[in-house]
Amino acid sequence: MHDKSPMPASAVSPTSDGNAVVTTAWPETTGAQALMQALIAEGVTTFFGYPGGAIMPIYDALFDFGDELQHVLVRHEQGAIHAAQGFARASGKTGVVFATSGPGATNLVTGLADALIDSTPLVCITGQVFAHLLGTDAFQETDVINITMPVTKWNCQVTDASELPEAIAKAFYIAASGRPGPVLVDITKNAQLQLFRCPPYQPCTYIRSYRPKPIVRESYIAEAAALINQAEKPFILFGQGVLLGNAEAEFRAFVEKSGIPAAWTLLGLSALPTDHPLNVGMLGMHGNYGPNVLTNSCDVLIAVGMRFDDRVTGRLDKYARQAKVIHLDIDPAEIDKNVKATVPVWGDCKETLPLLTKAIKQKTHPEWLELFRHHTREELETVIEPEMNPMDGPITMAEVIQILNELTQGDAVIVTDVGQHQMVASRYTAFKQTRSNITSGGLGTMGFALPAAIGAKFGAPHRTVVCIAGDGGFQMTLQELGVIQQSGLEVKILVLNNRFLGMVRQWQELFNDRRYSSVDIISPDFPLLASAYGIPGSCVEQREHLHDALVTMMETPGAYLLEVKTGKENNVFPMVPQGCSVSEIRLK
Amino acid sequence: MKKEYTITVYTENQVGLLTRLAILFSRRKINIDSLNTSPSEVPGIHRFTIVINESEDTVRKLARQMEKQVEVLRAFYNAGDEIVWQELALYKVPTDEIAEKVQVERLLREFGARAVVIRKDYTVFETTGHREETDRLIRVLEPYGLIEFVRSARVAIIKASKGFHEQLTDFQQVNSRQSTVDSQ
Ligand SMILES: Cc1cc2nc3c(=O)[nH]c(=O)nc-3n(C[C@H](O)[C@H](O)[C@H](O)COP(=O)(O)OP(=O)(O)OC[C@H]3O[C@@H](n4cnc5c(N)ncnc54)[C@H](O)[C@@H]3O)c2cc1C
Numbered sequence: 001m002h003d004k005s006p007m008p009a010s011a012v013s014p015t016s017d018g019n020a021v022v023t024t025a026w027p028e029t030t031g032a033q034a035l036m037q038a039l040i041a042e043g044v045t046t047f048f049g050y051p052g053g054a055i056m057p058i059y060d061a062l063f064d065f066g067d068e069l070q071h072v073l074v075r076h077e078q079g080a081i082h083a084a085q086g087f088a089r090a091s092g093k094t095g096v097v098f099a100t101s102g103p104g105a106t107n108l109v110t111g112l113a114d115a116l117i118d119s120t121p122l123v124c125i126t127g128q129v130f131a132h133l134l135g136t137d138a139f140q141e142t143d144v145i146n147i148t149m150p151v152t153k154w155n156c157q158v159t160d161a162s163e164l165p166e167a168i169a170k171a172f173y174i175a176a177s178g179r180p181g182p183v184l185v186d187i188t189k190n191a192q193l194q195l196f197r198c199p200p201y202q203p204c205t206y207i208r209s210y211r212p213k214p215i216v217r218e219s220y221i222a223e224a225a226a227l228i229n230q231a232e233k234p235f236i237l238f239g240q241g242v243l244l245g246n247a248e249a250e251f252r253a254f255v256e257k258s259g260i261p262a263a264w265t266l267l268g269l270s271a272l273p274t275d276h277p278l279n280v281g282m283l284g285m286h287g288n289y290g291p292n293v294l295t296n297s298c299d300v301l302i303a304v305g306m307r308f309d310d311r312v313t314g315r316l317d318k319y320a321r322q323a324k325v326i327h328l329d330i331d332p333a334e335i336d337k338n339v340k341a342t343v344p345v346w347g348d349c350k351e352t353l354p355l356l357t358k359a360i361k362q363k364t365h366p367e368w369l370e371l372f373r374h375h376t377r378e379e380l381e382t383v384i385e386p387e388m389n390p391m392d393g394p395i396t397m398a399e400v401i402q403i404l405n406e407l408t409q410g411d412a413v414i415v416t417d418v419g420q421h422q423m424v425a426s427r428y429t430a431f432k433q434t435r436s437n438i439t440s441g442g443l444g445t446m447g448f449a450l451p452a453a454i455g456a457k458f459g460a461p462h463r464t465v466v467c468i469a470g471d472g473g474f475q476m477t478l479q480e481l482g483v484i485q486q487s488g489l490e491v492k493i494l495v496l497n498n499r500f501l502g503m504v505r506q507w508q509e510l511f512n513d514r515r516y517s518s519v520d521i522i523s524p525d526f527p528l529l530a531s532a533y534g535i536p537g538s539c540v541e542q543r544e545h546l547h548d549a550l551v552t553m554m555e556t557p558g559a560y561l562l563e564v565k566t567g568k569e570n571n572v573f574p575m576v577p578q579g580c581s582v583s584e585i586r587l588k
Numbered sequence: 589m590k591k592e593y594t595i596t597v598y599t600e601n602q603v604g605l606l607t608r609l610a611i612l613f614s615r616r617k618i619n620i621d622s623l624n625t626s627p628s629e630v631p632g633i634h635r636f637t638i639v640i641n642e643s644e645d646t647v648r649k650l651a652r653q654m655e656k657q658v659e660v661l662r663a664f665y666n667a668g669d670e671i672v673w674q675e676l677a678l679y680k681v682p683t684d685e686i687a688e689k690v691q692v693e694r695l696l697r698e699f700g701a702r703a704v705v706i707r708k709d710y711t712v713f714e715t716t717g718h719r720e721e722t723d724r725l726i727r728v729l730e731p732y733g734l735i736e737f738v739r740s741a742r743v744a745i746i747k748a749s750k751g752f753h754e755q756l757t758d759f760q761q762v763n764s765r766q767s768t769v770d771s772q
Pocket residue numbers: 117118119178179180238239240241242244245246264265266267268282283284285286287304305306307308309311312328329330331334347348349350418419422423440441442443444445503
């Protein structure tokens with residue numbers, strides 16, 4: 001064992017008045033040891049990574065910190081970063097990733113892009129070649145800083161150990177503050193090895209040029225409240241900002257006092273319980289009927305922590321043109337980006353929502369709410385009921401989710417991949433708790449679910465975690481089953497197998513005259529594959545066995561893989577076809 | 589409607605920041621007409637001057653996205669009538685041609701130019717001004733065998749600006765460090 005905290009020696013250090021005095025000096029450590037101490041000081045306990053040449057000194061230092069720091073060895077660096085994303089989203093903490101230089105670092109790029117667009121706080125540490133070799137095409141050298149610049153909130157390279165503590169402190173501060181995002185610190189090997197006198201760790205709380213939150217303007221709150229108070233058909237759209245701001249309670253209070261129907265984006269899901277009387281459902285391309293159609297009838301649109309993604313708005317020039325728009329967002333660059341705000345309420349919604357709640361009148365909007373219910377009934381009849389309770393034919397994805405709801409009672413963390421199953425799971429899962437829906441929204445990264453579910457389980461160890469993936473996406477990162485095997489992790493895996501790249505097939509059916517080009521996909525025997533990793537599993541194709549199969553999955557201790565063979569050519573409806581207005585939503 | 593805007597960005601002096609800013613333009617496939625980096629009126633604070641031809645809406649969004657970068661303090665954008673600006677141009681011409689055929693004195697006066705170097709084989713003229721002015725001198729010199737021409741990036745002063753000193757003080761005050769971003 002190395003000695004982690006060598007005896008302090010005497011040294012000269014400057015004081016604030018500039019006079020040098022002899023003090024007990026800071027202990028001498030390597031850059032790599034300083035990194036470990038910084039991680040501990042930042043409260044990191046679990047992180048994800050993969051070793052290699054350029055990061056070996058860091059892994060060597062890690063060897064001595066096994067008691068404090070749990071490193072999860074993944075099977076591919078993309079798995080590490082998605083796991084860190086799942087960890088962050090389930091726990092609300094910053095996810096941490098280690099990767100080596102060159103291919104290790106480039107394998108992180110997809111996850112960085114995903115975390116940037118979905119505002120997930122991450123600190124990624126990459127090893128880099130010796131500083132004197134930079135720019136020489138050294139072995140496993142890539143220009144990680146420039147490659148990752150467009151996909152990080154901030155990044156920096158450390159070439160001298162003495163810069164390391166400050167860089168790490170800044171990294172954690174930037175990742176988690178304001179609108180969160182991924183940051184990357186690239187550390188050259190010499191800096192990892194270098195001995196230096198390491199000052200006590202100072203967390204960063206201020207960077208001169210960085211304003212994580214705009215100041216809340218009282219005048220905008222007053223203007224927004226006035227609009228809300230006189231509105232007859234107000235409508236709330238809520239997004240991930242509510243979760244990111246830990247403002248679920250504040251949001252609920254706002255909704256309840258205002259009595260305004262509220263609909264969620266894919267990433268706002270679970271911020272308000274599904275069965276809340278004012279929760280009117282999902283927005284956007286595969287969202288619910290009422291929220292989409294009535295967007296074009298409301299008089300005041302109140303957007304809380306959502307960024308009017310094009311999957312939400314459909315055709316912008318036909319989106320809520322009649323409405324006055326109040327936009328609550330922490331990021332001034334989001335205001336007026338896609339939809340022009342009548343009143344921009346900049347700020348953290350954790351602060352702005354209570355101010356707004358105070359300023360508005362207690363109200364109800366029974367007739368307006370009834371209009372949503374009316375649309376819900378129509379959707380229930382034409383779409384939901386036949387999906388949830390089909391009389392015959394192959395199993396539908398919706399009925400799987402319905403049984404899952406019954407078994408989890410809305411308390412599980414649901415981690416979905418990308419495709420039809422993702423839309424169906426979001427539409428039909430009933431949530432009681434916040435931070436329960438983890439999915440790749442903005443980037444739509446297939447292969448996200450399995451590693452993210454692994455991370456979510458580490459981030460919320462006492463909760464049930466269910467990974468729901470399609471047969472296509474599951475095969476993009478299935479190597480991470482090895483992590484489940486190695487750490488004995490209890491992750492339930494549900495593969496909804498339609499023997500197609502379903503979402504693309506649906507588009508080809510609807511928009512390309514059923515020209516099924518390269519969407520027919522053969523899969524391995526999934527339960528057999530799981531068993532190769534020591535994970536029990538089964539496959540179900542008959543409706544009469546579905547319920548029991550799901551019960552077995554949930555009740556078997558530890559991990560379990562259940563493959564459900566669902567209808568090959570089932571489609572997800574409703575749907576706002578691309579390029580159409582939200583009110584042109586199709587029910588079939 | 590597209591028109592010419594000059595964007596002035598106050599930043600920390602940081603390696604790599606230029607790339608971060610450039611990415612914001614290139615990802616929207618916007619051509620940067622001119623880009624200058626220089627110190628500013630405040631010691632330690634850097635100043636980028638960027639000229640693009642775009643709609644105001646796009647320019648406003650770009651300015652906000654620039655201000656989002658950790659090391660950027662502020663980004664202002666201005667139309668041509670809101671700034672005083674200059675570009676510097678250098679022209680290299682064969683000395684014998686120019687001495688024989690042109691009334692150099694008159695030319696220099698007319699264009700506010702001066703000769704920076706006069707050698708037997710070539711002469712280098714310099715002038716500063718707006719683009720049309722520096723362009724015009726190219727056309728005048730071309731018939732005499734213009735050997736080289738180069739023009740610098742635009743530098744611009746914002747007419748209405750009171751300088752960045754006060755704003756920086758604002759930034760440094762702990763309780764207003766969350767000061768609002770209001771580009772207009
Ligand atoms: C196949 C597929 C289909 C999809 N279909 C749909 C669909 O039908 N409907 C749908 O909604 N989405 C859909 N999406 C997802 C969509 O692409 C976007 O990811 C999603 O709409 C973004 O949701 P958001 O704006 O709530 O979250 P984000 O993109 O995370 O944006 C959050 C916003 O909140 C702000 N914010 C952050 N913190 C705070 C704070 N503390 N206070 C205030 N504001 C804050 C941020 O600045 C940002 O503007 C689909 C994705 C895929 C892959």
